[in-house]
Amino acid sequence: MPADIKSFCVELFKVNAIKFGEFKTKVGLMTPVYCDLRVIVSYPKLMETLTGLLVEQLTRIKNIDILCGVPYTALPIATCVSMSTSIPMVMRRKEAKDYGTKKLIEGVFKLGDKCLIVEDVVTSGSSILETVNDLKAAGIACENAVVLLNREQGGEGILKKNGIKMHALLTMTELIGYLREADCIDDSVVVKVKAYLKEAQVDASVLLKTPSEDRLKLSFASRAKVAKNPVAEELFRIMTTKQTTLCLAADLTSSTDILNLAEQAGPHICLFKTHIDIIEDFHPNFLKPLQEIAERHNFLLFEDRKFADIGKTVELQYRKGVYKISSWAKVVTAHSITGKGVLDAIKASGEGAGVFLLAETSAAGSLIDEKYTKATLKLAEQYPDLITGIVCQSPLFLQNPGLLQLTPGVQLDAKSDGLGQQYNTPDNVVRDRGADIAVVGRGISKAKEPEITAEKYKSILWDAYSKRLQE
Numbered sequence: 059m060p061a062d063i064k065s066f067c068v069e070l071f072k073v074n075a076i077k078f079g080e081f082k083t084k085v086g087l088m089t090p091v092y093c094d095l096r097v098i099v100s101y102p103k104l105m106e107t108l109t110g111l112l113v114e115q116l117t118r119i120k121n122i123d124i125l126c127g128v129p130y131t132a133l134p135i136a137t138c139v140s141m142s143t144s145i146p147m148v149m150r151r152k153e154a155k156d157y158g159t160k161k162l163i164e165g166v167f168k169l170g171d172k173c174l175i176v177e178d179v180v181t182s183g184s185s186i187l188e189t190v191n192d193l194k195a196a197g198i199a200c201e202n203a204v205v206l207l208n209r210e211q212g213g214e215g216i217l218k219k220n221g222i223k224m225h226a227l228l229t230m231t232e233l234i235g236y237l238r239e240a241d242c243i244d245d246s247v248v249v250k251v252k253a254y255l256k257e258a259q260v261d262a263s264v265l266l267k268t269p270s271e272d273r274l275k276l277s278f279a280s281r282a283k284v285a286k287n288p289v290a291e292e293l294f295r296i297m298t299t300k301q302t303t304l305c306l307a308a309d310l311t312s313s314t315d316i317l318n319l320a321e322q323a324g325p326h327i328c329l330f331k332t333h334i335d336i337i338e339d340f341h342p343n344f345l346k347p348l349q350e351i352a353e354r355h356n357f358l359l360f361e362d363r364k365f366a367d368i369g370k371t372v373e374l375q376y377r378k379g380v381y382k383i384s385s386w387a388k389v390v391t392a393h394s395i396t397g398k399g400v401l402d403a404i405k406a407s408g409e410g411a412g413v414f415l416l417a418e419t420s421a422a423g424s425l426i427d428e429k430y431t432k433a434t435l436k437l438a439e440q441y442p443d444l445i446t447g448i449v450c451q452s453p454l455f456l457q458n459p460g461l462l463q464l465t466p467g468v469q470l471d472a473k474s475d476g477l478g479q480q481y482n483t484p485d486n487v488v489r490d491r492g493a494d495i496a497v498v499g500r501g502i503s504k505a506k507e508p509e510i511t512a513e514k515y516k517s518i519l520w521d522a523y524s525k526r527l528q529e
């Protein structure tokens with residue numbers, strides 16, 4: 059058996075399923091070793107070896123009625139194990155539960171069936187726990203998980219605390235030992251990886267909570283740790299540091315007025331939202347002082363372009379023309395009406411960019427219906443590293459704490475504007491409608507004293523968020 063696993067490790071290295079260098083993890087930290095078993099589907103012989111190794115491991119576990127692979131990498135692996143052992147399999151859907159009414163567990167099972175979880179790599183154990191949560195909710199018992207690689211970063215302990223025994227074929231220490239023996243890596247890599255493993259132990263308190271907890275009850279600081287889009291992560295941090303959830307809509311037509319407003323409201327906002335094409339005296343030089351103010355006051359620039367064309371046109375609108383939006387806006391808005399092309403275009407052009415996808419609007423008489431809203435959320439799910447959040451008027455998603463809900467149509471003094479805009483109060487949008495960030499435009503820009511008014515909105519919004527956490 060050890061000979062088998064050694065040559066299997068070398069093969070994994072050869073097909074780049076194990077890589078050494080400098081890589082960014084899901085949560086934005088750097089790691090010297092990266093394991094991506096997704097490629098294994100392209101190597102049937104390797105899949106066969108892995109199946110054999112897992113099946114051998116599995117013979118030591120008693121009372122297995124069904125198998126379930128953790129989506130997505132382990133799905134084909136579980137399928138092979140199921141075929142080879144004749145143990146039936148179920149499948150867990152990865153889509154967030156509140157996005158639709160579909161069944162979460164596909165396949166045939168009985169209440170109380172004992173399910174063995176199949177996974178490729180365990181770091182924190184959180185992916186296994188998400189799957190276990192859904193299986194348990196369907197009445198399936200889970201006590202064991204068979205995995206290929208234990209990265210030794212705390213996952214085994216976290217799983218144990220949650221009643222799951224992990225049976226790993228390999229530890230990271232064994233893996234690098236085998237690869238060193240086979241001369242795939244040198245001593246310096248071994249030292250680096252070992253030092254990393256010591257340092258990069260997972261913060262269990264955050265990970266244990268997030269899979270099952272509703273975002274409305276989690277602090278922005280803890281949500282920063284699970285955000286998949288870098289702009290969302292940065293925003294959560296700014297919101298926490300500055301204690302503000304206020305996005306200012308600077309819908310003014312003069313560059314000087316916009317710069318003055320940014321300077322005055324800067325200390326109180328996390329986002330400064332522009333409609334760059336309404337500026338009458340626009341010159342690219344205007345962007346430099348705006349960026350300087352944003353940096354000084356620690357807020358992000360947000361162009362509300364509402365991209366909606368075919369991908370190629372969006373690419374040009376995003377990168378080219380007078381405005382060169384991708385060069386200065388950290389985050390933009392997009393409609394979902396034309397589907398994936400818009401998001402593919404932005405993703406390809408803007409490194410580390412963010413998108414707020416519009417799923418509902420504050421406009422009276424909008425043609426958006428429930429079906430469109432649901433389809434928008436589904437589209438967002440397909441771009442976790444690009445989507446910063448959802449523009450909407452109600453708490454459409456609860457179980458994805460890394461995403462932000464951005465809600466416009468907020469004012470203290472007006473109910474509407476005579477042109478279809480509908481307003482709610484800051485407290486109402488945060489506590490009843492699920493807003494994480496509230497967009498306020500004319501409520502501040504038309505006020506006699508925009509700076510004092512911005513501070514007032516900021517503090518009402520923050521109070522509402524603090525109350526929401528405690529309710």
Ligand code: 6AU
Nearest residue numbers: 307418419420421466467479497498499500
């Ligand atoms: O507070 P207001 O009404 O002065 O400004 C609201 C801002 C405007 C709108 O273009 C924008 O929010 N907006 C959006 C966004 C942000 O995409 C969507 C929506 O449904 N309603 C809405 O007003 O700049």
